[in-house]
Amino acid sequence: MGTDTEWENWGRKDPYFAVLTNEKYRSHQLSEESRIEFFESGKIHIEHVVDVCRRHLDPGFSPKRVLDFGCGTGRLVIPLAERAEYVLGLDISDSMLSEARKNCIAFELNNVHLLKSDDTLSCLAGCFDFIHSFIVFQHIPVKRGMRIFARLLNHLEDGGICAVQFTYSKAIFEKRNGRPPIEQPIRKLINAAKRLISKLDRMAFPPHDPEMQMNPYDVNELLFKLQSAGISRFHVEFTDHGGEFGLFLYFQKPKKTQYVSAKHGCI
Secondary structure, eight states: OHHHHHHHHHHHHOHHHHHSOOGGGSGGGOOHHHHHHHHHHHHHHHHHHHHHHHHHTOTTOOOSEEEEESOTTSTTHHHHHTTSSEEEEEESOHHHHHHHHHHHHHTTOOSEEEEEOOTTOTTOOSOEEEEEEOSOGGGSOHHHHHHHHHHHHTTEEEEEEEEEEEEEEEGGGGGGTTOOOOOOHHHHHHHHHHHHHHHHHHHHOTTSOOOOOOOOOOHHHHHHHHHHTTOOOEEEEEEEETTEEEEEEEEEOOOTTTOOOGGGSOO
16 A cells, blocks of 8 residues: 555665664664664553553553554664563565564564554454554554554453553644544546646655655544544553654553453454
8 A cells, every 4th residue: 555655665765764763863874873862762661651541541561462553763662672572563665574573673672573463453363462553553544543542442451551542633733623634526637636646756856855645644533443442541641753643552452351342352
């Protein structure tokens, strides 16, 4: 699919910048100091996530089997592996996975497994007591992303915790209270033509950056999916990445004594 190809192109050209879009992480100017800062930011992020899980969901939270969906270069896999017995990182890009493997070797980690993802999560077996995904789903078209999210929930252990982030709106929609303008048919055609021209332009002039989609998800649909999976409560934090407004959702899957359904059992 188009987005997969673009993400692979990012992995080949600028893997660190694709994860954190700051010019100092560009491949041609990535210094050792910047690399250290890059991975330190991952450690800080995971420390915060674990703290939130303990304060709002489970005071004894200490995951053993962890899944990081959209692991990229391993920025968050590495600090997760320092806490858990086993960490599985999934990514759609072979180049990203290759870079992540190099980083795991550099950090002398032997409890990490990295696999290429697909829409059906065909490589997954069994359950995880912690599933994490941050600044990933926003790059996946919504219908596709929702299907993947539903499949991830099937691999969450009873009593396990999930922390997953979605973009839902943009700061530029302030006057419409976050609602995007309704596209008229002619406007849809114009925007489609612009996207095609932009794609052809990138193909004709390779030095241009690959496409990086920013897809807003419907909050109602997300919450409906959670409630349908038996989730009775959640904690949320707002995120803002350059005017891309998002939700970082934390929730715990009920234990079997609370909620039993073969439909939502692990695959």
